[in-house]
Amino acid sequence: MFLKGFLTNSSGILTSRILGFFRDLLTATTLGAGIYSDIFFVAFKLPNLFRRVFGEGAFNQAFLPGLFNARLRGGFALKIGLIFCTILIVLSCFAGIFSASITKLLAFGFSDDLIELTAPLVAINFWYLLLIFIVTLFGAMLQFKRNFTAWAYSPALLNLAMIVALLLARNSEAYEAVIILSYGVLAGGIMQILLHCFPMYRLGFFKLLFAGFKELKTKPHNTNYIDKRKSIDQSVKRFFKQFFPAMLGSSTAQFASFIDTLLASFLASGTISYLYYANRIFQLPLAVFAIATSTALFPLVAKFLKESKEEEALKALSKSFWFLAILLSICTVGGMFLKNEIIWLLFERGKFVREDTLMCANVFVAYLLGLLPFGLARIFSLWLYSKNQQVLAAKISAFSLLVGTFFSLILMQFFGAVGLALAGSISGVFVFLLTLHYFSWKYFLSILWNPKFILLTCLLLCVESLVLFAFKAYIFSLN
Template sequence: MFFKAFLTNSSGILVSRILGFIRDLLMATILGAGIYSDIFFVAFKLPNLFRRIFGEGAFNQSFLPSFLKARYKGGFALKVFLIFCILLLLLSLFVWVFSLEITKLLAYGFSEELIALTAPLVVINFWYLLLVFVVTFLGAILQYKRNFTAWAYSPAVLNLAMIVVLLLVQNTDSYRSVLYLSYGVLAGGVGQILLHIYPLWRLKFFKLFYVGIKELKAKKDSITQSVKSFNKQFFPAMIGSSTAQIASFVDTLLASFLSSGTISYLYYANRIFQLPLAVFAIATSVALFPLIAKYLKDKKEDLALSALKKPFWFLCFLLSACVVGGILLRNEIIWLLFERGRFLREDTLLSAAVFSAYMIGLLPFGLAKIFSLWLYSQNQQSLAAKISAFSLVVGIFCSLVLMQFFQAVGLALAGSISGIVLLLLTLHYFGWDKFFTLIRDWRLIALWILSLCVEVLLISAFKHFVFEISS
């Protein structure tokens, strides 16, 4: 059951990330790493931040337990949906009215001229936030029936829409290109919603929504209590699931004070860093969460630990291999993916240095994803939020210090330090005794070390005898 759900989630994420790399390749070729790519990434940063926060578990970790407990499920689901839609609509209108001020907050280091160019893009892209909530809500409803396909593959629709727009505007001037690309983001959001319609119809959820309309009128008090319970869990869960994304958002703000192109270097490097994190760690946590929650709810901690052991070692092997390979092949990876058109060799080397700093935090961030499930399953969302907030503060402090000496690399390195702090604190509250029980397998430890040594030797031989881009 776990591996079937994992394969569905990871395959969908992998397809989406491959299309995302094609999208980024086109953006690097058409826009390069300069002013116009910077202003688009700033405009897309906030909705993209919330897309990741919603889509990578924060909403599901609160909504599904509350949905299961709710006596009137249709009314509860509709009320949550309406509350969020109204709030996001009002927030989007606020951004529209105060677009210049919001843009200045997003990129405080930009000049007035750049802020004026970026503000219209911020307004357009921000409307995607409402669309992505609808997508996340529909995906959570489907996951109640353990249907992960539409959720897993919906990000691919967004990337496809952006790729189509990039192909259409490749001979257009740079600012008009990013303007059309922003509208492509909205088109992708609509496509993501449409992808969920058929499975919702097939599983007869539209009947549930119809019944929910009647329940909202007749069972108002009971539904209100269910929504209050959901709210108490959602906001801590949102903070607890979003450390890496908020850190990336802060990095963009700080990078606006550095040299032109810095935001783009961070973006391209972070995109590659997010691939193994999403395909392996996030897909694992989504598939594992219902199982861990069920065992802990039934007070079967031994079975929960047993269910956690295989995914733990699975992530250790895969993410460690990605870390070693990513750092040793950093120049070659960036060269292969991005060095063409206006993306030059200097851009490759700078992005590669940032990428290697990000990769240091891959294993800590990935493992923190699965150990935090223990806290969520025991309704300790507030504790998880406090852990994440503390690690985020540590990361921001390190960013302010390290950017003075290492520029963009310092920002990425600070993010990795934040991930290490996040993992250590999560393990502390998970329980060191339970953690050492999980890793007390000397054969797996020896195999893990041996596999990493073999990987280092193979990559070193490849770089020496076949191909290497030196810095």
């Protein structure tokens, strides 16, 4: 079951990322790296932030334990769903009415003309928050039964819908193309919900939610109904007590990207797009290797620590550490050698010109410096989560966000977009070091001191460097 879940999640992530690259390729071709791509990325930033915060574990970390422990699971799941859906519907209506003010907050450096162009797009994209919450709720319920397929592959449907929208918009005016793309986001959200409906029906979760309506009813002077309502309310309170620190801990990377977009709006046109495209490539190895590895490792470490088998947990952690360290090191070295060639191959066409390629490549390298610490921090943070130290993990993440913001404000003055990406990598180093501090330096050094893997890593990196050097010298090099 563990291997099946790992392969399902990793293959789903990989499929989504591949389609995401095709989506970005078409976005670069259709919109280039300028005003119209910037306004779409600003409009899509908040829904994308919400999707990542919920999708990368914040909701599941609180919901799944709550569902396991709830005496009335249908009423618990339904009440959580109703609370969030009500809030998001109100917020989406609010965003439609005050879209200009919200846009000003998202891109404070935009001129009034750009705010006017972006505001309708913000109002459209905001409704995706409601759709992705429903997807997240259904996905978490399916994971209760260890059914991962719909959840793993649903992000691919969003990318597919956006690809279709971009193909339909290729011959349209730039602003009209951005509007079509925004409606493509909503279509993708609906497709994601529909994908979850069949397994939800097959596993009986719709019946469970329907039963929840009866469980939530209260009848005056009926002790049984009042007790049921109290039990559900207690489960919901426990959920929110766990949810907020989990959300903070899972969302700092996304909030950092959100802040970078805000700061980038003060820089030259195209800066937001360079950050977006470079970060998309950076996220591929982080997602396919780091997130997939941590997802597979978490239940194993948690089980060993619960059974007081600390040595077994450390062994599992050590194997995963070296597996991930080798893969991410290879990706880092390869990305640095082929920075220009990667951006050229993926994005340089249409309105995305050579100057954009070279600028985006430098931003990409700055992000790559943080690949290893960000990825490895995910592994060691599992130790904290397994010991119910979510609040501590959230504090580490919050401190790293402050550090990243501080360095962003300084480095953007000298290096522009590259400085913003570099600040993010510095933040990753702080997350890694602080996580190790609370994990135990003694344990970490015992894991790190493995001559066999140290030699293997050095050998692989030397061979990779020689091969890529020869490739660039004798086959192809983009300068």
